[in-house]
Structures are given as C-alpha cells and as structure tokens.
Amino acid sequence: MKNIDYAKLFPDYGTLLVLLLLCIGFSAVTLEEQSPTTANAAKRLAKRMANELAPGSNVIVLTRQGGDGASFAAALKENLAKVGLTVAQTVVGQPADARKALVKQGETENVLAGIATDKHMANFCNANLTKISETHPSLAKAKVYQPQSYHWPNFLKKDNVLNIMKQISVVAIIAIGMTMIIITAGIDLSVGSLIAFSGVITALAIRGLGGDDPALGHLWLGSLAGVLICGLVGLFTGGLVTLFGIPAFIATLGIMFSARGLAFIFAESEPIVVQNEAFGWLGRGRDILGLPNSVILMLILFAIAHVLMTRTSIGRYIYAVGGNPEAARLSGVPVKWVLVFVYTLTGLLAGLGGVMEASLHVTGDPKAGNLVELQVIAAVVVGGTSLAGGQGKILGTLIGVIIIGVIRNGMNLTGVEAHMQSVVYGAVILIAVLVDRLKAKGIRLRKH
Numbered sequence: 001m002k003n004i005d006y007a008k009l010f011p012d013y014g015t016l017l018v019l020l021l022l023c024i025g026f027s028a029v030t031l032e033e034q035s036p037t038t039a040n041a042a043k044r045l046a047k048r049m050a051n052e053l054a055p056g057s058n059v060i061v062l063t064r065q066g067g068d069g070a071s072f073a074a075a076l077k078e079n080l081a082k083v084g085l086t087v088a089q090t091v092v093g094q095p096a097d098a099r100k101a102l103v104k105q106g107e108t109e110n111v112l113a114g115i116a117t118d119k120h121m122a123n124f125c126n127a128n129l130t131k132i133s134e135t136h137p138s139l140a141k142a143k144v145y146q147p148q149s150y151h152w153p154n155f156l157k158k159d160n161v162l163n164i165m166k167q168i169s170v171v172a173i174i175a176i177g178m179t180m181i182i183i184t185a186g187i188d189l190s191v192g193s194l195i196a197f198s199g200v201i202t203a204l205a206i207r208g209l210g211g212d213d214p215a216l217g218h219l220w221l222g223s224l225a226g227v228l229i230c231g232l233v234g235l236f237t238g239g240l241v242t243l244f245g246i247p248a249f250i251a252t253l254g255i256m257f258s259a260r261g262l263a264f265i266f267a268e269s270e271p272i273v274v275q276n277e278a279f280g281w282l283g284r285g286r287d288i289l290g291l292p293n294s295v296i297l298m299l300i301l302f303a304i305a306h307v308l309m310t311r312t313s314i315g316r317y318i319y320a321v322g323g324n325p326e327a328a329r330l331s332g333v334p335v336k337w338v339l340v341f342v343y344t345l346t347g348l349l350a351g352l353g354g355v356m357e358a359s360l361h362v363t364g365d366p367k368a369g370n371l372v373e374l375q376v377i378a379a380v381v382v383g384g385t386s387l388a389g390g391q392g393k394i395l396g397t398l399i400g401v402i403i404i405g406v407i408r409n410g411m412n413l414t415g416v417e418a419h420m421q422s423v424v425y426g427a428v429i430l431i432a433v434l435v436d437r438l439k440a441k442g443i444r445l446r447k448h
Contacts, residue, residue: 014435015384015399022403026410027153034152035119037063037072041147046079049114049145053085057113060089060105062098062121069118076116088112095124102129106136115144122146154413162292168405169294170195170353171375172398175383176305177346178376179397183322184342185389186248190237191350191376193259194230195369198354200263202226203272203364206279214276223282226358227351233259234347238340256373263366272364283360294356301349306394318342322389378425379404381432386439404428 049059059080063073073092080087088110091101098121105112115125125144133139154160174191181188206214206222214222233255240251285293309315317338320328329335353372358364383400385392407428411421 015382015396015403019399019403019406022406022410023155026155026406026413030154030410030413031151032154033149034157035149036147037068037118039071039075042072042075043079045116045145045147046076046083046085049080049116050083050085052143053113055084057085058088058105058110059085059114059116060101060112061087061091062101062115062117062125063092064118064120065093065097072118080116085114095121098124099128099132102132102139103136106132106139109138111138112142115142117144117146119146119149155410160409160413162290162295164402164405164409165295165298166292167409168401169292169298170356171372171379171404172298172401173301173356174346174349174353174372175376175379175397175401176301176394177342177349178380179305179383179385179392179394180309180318180342181248181346182377182380182385182387183318183389183392184339185322185325185387186241186339186342187252187377188237188248188343188346189252189373190233190255190259191346191353192369192372192374193256193263194233194347194350195354195357195372196263196366197233197259198226198230198351199358199364199368200267200272200366201229201364202355202358203274204266206274206276207272210276212275214274214279216276216278219274219276219279223355223359226355227348230351230354231344231348234344234350235340237347238343241343242336242339260366267364267366269366271361271366274358274362274364277362280359280362283356283358283362294360297356302394302398309394314338314341319390322391324390374425374429375404378429378432381436382428384436386436387433388436 053059061073061076061080063069063076070092073090077087077090088105088108089101091097102125115121115129117125122144129139129142129144133142174195178188178191202222202225204222205225206218209221210218237248237251237255240246241248282293282297287293288296309318317328317333320331320333321335321338325335354369357368379401380392380397381387381400382403383393383396383398385397385400404425407424408421411424416424
C-alpha cells in the first residue's frame with residue numbers, strides 16, 4: 001500500500017479542513033428553531049388549514065412587519081383563497097396592529113375559524129386571544145396556525161451564506177492580484193486606499209459626464225475611468241519597484257497615503273452620491289439564479305486567474321520570479337515586466353473593487369476601503385501563499401477569503417463585540433504566518 005505523505009497533504013488540504021471545522025463549529029452554536037416564511041411554507045400551511053376547517057370558513061392572516069412578512073402574508077392570502085377559505089383580513093404589522101384586527105373581526109360577530117400567522121404573531125395570539133375573546137365571543141373557537149418549525153443553524157441559512165459571499169467579493173477580487181504580488185515576494189499596502197480613490201473618481205466622472213441625471217452609458221464610462229486610473233497607479237507602483245529599486249513595502253505605503261488623501265481632496269471630504277439607482281446593479285443586483293452579481297463576477301475572475309496561473313507562461317513566470325528572480329532572469333524571464341504586470345493588475349482589480357463598493361452604496365465614499373489591505377493580505381496568507389514568495393495557489397486564496405468571511409460572519413452571529421473581533425483577526429494572521437514559517441522550515445529540513 002502506498003504511504004501517504006501527511007506533511008505534504010496538510011499544506012495542500014489544511015485550509016479546506018480549517019474551513020470545514022469553522023463551518024461545523026458556527027453551525028453548532030447557531031442551531032435554533034426555525035419557522036419558515038417562504039411561498040412553499042404558505043402553501044403547506046393553507047393546505048393544512050383546509051384539511052381541518054370547513055369550506056368557506058372565515059380566517060384572517062397576521063404577519064409581522066419586516067423581513068419576509070409582506071410576501072408571506074400575500075402568499076398565505078392567495079393560497080387560502082385557492083383552498084376555499086374566506087380571508088376576512090390580511091394584516092402585516094406589529095402586535096398592536098394584530099390586536100386591532102382581532103377586535104375589528106370580533107365586532108363583526110362573524111365566527112372566526114382560524115388565524116394564519118408567522119411565529120411572532122402566533123406567540124402574540126396564543127398569549128392574548130383568550131382574553132380578547134372574552135369580550136368578543138365570535139373569536140373563542142378560532143385556532144391559531146403557523147408553519148411547521150424545524151431546527152437549522154442560522155449560519156447555514158441560504159440568505160446568510162449568500163451574504164457571506166457578497167461581503168467577501170471585493171476582498172476576494174483584490175486578493176487575486178495580491179496573491180500574484182506575494183508569490184513574487186512583494187506586497188501592496190495601497191489597495192484599500194485605491195478602493196476609496198476609485199469610488200470617488202467613478203462618482204465624479206459620472207457626475208461630470210451626466211450631471212444630476214446620468215444615463216447608463218455615463219455609468220459605464222465613469223466606472224471604466226475609476227478602474228483604469230487605478231490601473232495606472234498600479235503601473236506607477238510597478239515602475240517604482242522595478243526601475244528605481246524601491247522596496248514594495250515603502251512604495252505602496254506612500255501610494256496608500258497619497259491615494260487616500262487625494263480621495264478626500266477630490267470628494268471634499270464628503271460622499272458623492274450617484275443620481276441613478278441603476279448604478280447599484282453590480283453591488284446590489286441578483287440577475288442569475290438569485291446569486292448576487294458581485295459574487296458571479298468574483299467566481300468568473302477566480303476561474304480566469306486559476307487558468308492564468310496554471311496554464312499560461314505568465315503564470316509560470318510569476319512563480320519563477322518569486323522562487324529565484326536571478327535564476328529566472330538568466331533563464332530568459334522578463335522579471336521587471338512580470339513585476340510591472342502584477343502590480344498593474346492589482347491596481348486594476350482594486351479599482352474594480354472600488355467600483356463595486358461604490359455601486360453597493362450608490363456613493364463614492366473617500367472613507368471606503370479602510371484597512372481592507374490587511375484583510376486581503378490575511379486572506380492570501382491564510383490561503384497558503386508564502387510571504388517568502390514562490391508558493392501559492394489562486395484557489396487557496398479563495399478558500400482563505402472564505403475563511404476570513406466565515407470567521408467575521410460567525411462572530412457577528414454569536415455576538416462577539418467589535419474590539420474582540422480585531423483581536424481574533426490579528427491572531428488568525430499570526431497563526432497563518434507561523435504555519436507558513438514552520439512549513440518552510442519543514443521543507444528545508446526534508447531537503448537536507
């Protein structure tokens with residue numbers, strides 16, 4: 001039987017194991033009783049009421065305002081009518097509104113057979129219906145119905161999972177470029193500031209082109225301007241690193257402060273609102289299978305980046321430059337052009353992230369992207385990319401970004417306060433770097 005090299009297996013699949021353990025842990029601590037409010041739940045509830053009540057019986061629909069309350073009430077009303085029950089009232093509101101509806105129904109003296117509710121209104125009715133029926137006898141025989149409950153983790157709810165993916169999309173897209181930079185043994189601290197800079201440039205360009213009533217074409221041109229200008233900033237950064245030999249840490253630190261300052265200057269320290277709700281398409285829209293458009297874009301870009309790094313010469317060049325730049329140069333690899341490429345690409349992706357962030361809020365905000373560079377670097381390192389260069393995988397970065405997003409979401413669901421979350425993020429980064437160092441030492445020991 002072939003022996004398994006566990007030392008090699010963990011670096012390859014360790015991040016997946018960590019992600020799985022995190023999901024299991026947060027699922028366990030967020031396990032709660034769930035009361036569905038979907039269209040299917042409304043259909044099943046109406047069918048159950050029809051089986052227990054006489055045809056034509058009077059019923060009312062009570063659901064709490066907010067969330068899916070209105071759509072659940074509409075679905076209940078439609079399905080109850082289909083099964084032959086008479087819907088006397090449909091109320092979406094607070095417990096006070098439910099009380100008024102019950103009193104109003106009682107004053108008609110028409111016998112009420114059932115009340116179709118969600119979980120919250122069912123609790124109110126069960127606690128107060130007996131007392132209300134003392135003064136309104138026609139309510140005395142009314143039975144309260146609510147959807148069949150079940151136990152499921154809040155963490156694994158569809159909306160929460162999509163929310164995690166949506167929240168990480170900007171960080172993930174920028175992390176593609178950061179992965180390439182770190183593989184070349186570089187770093188880029190400017191990406192967070194470029195998010196703000198891109199958003200402000202985009203909003204200003206849209207306003208300059210379309211005024212207070214920009215058309216769809218103006219939105220596209222403004223967005224393109226924001227992305228391309230950040231790409232030029234990335235090109236400039238690559239020039240500083242390659243032509244002048246300035247360490248990437250110093251060069252990008254200077255760009256970070258400059259881009260943030262320019263964003264505040266151009267925006268006059270105030271958010272710039274885009275006067276067209278269509279601008280929110282990328283950040284808010286859900287056009288394919290209910291998935292956020294930003295998540296679809298993220299997945300497409302990761303697929304392209306994976307092919308680029310594993311199937312093309314530029315991907316091989318990036319690894320070669322990170323492994324040994326002098327050996328790569330002697331082998332004919334255009335080292336300087338490779339470095340300029342990765343910094344320019346990261347600038348373009350940061351600009352795209354800025355457009356996505358602006359689209360989400362329909363606003364170019366100079367305060368956007370604060371400390372995002374640290375989240376991006378943390379995700380790349382957690383995903384297995386070595387800070388020493390030469391090692392890393394695009395798909396590993398995607399897993400790393402998801403791990404960071406899962407930790408943040410899980411802490412929010414479990415009520416961990418903001419300052420403690422910062423402590424946890426710091427610990428995650430330190431642990432990831434420590435694992436990277438130990439892994440590098442292990443590789444050197446095996447070679448000797």
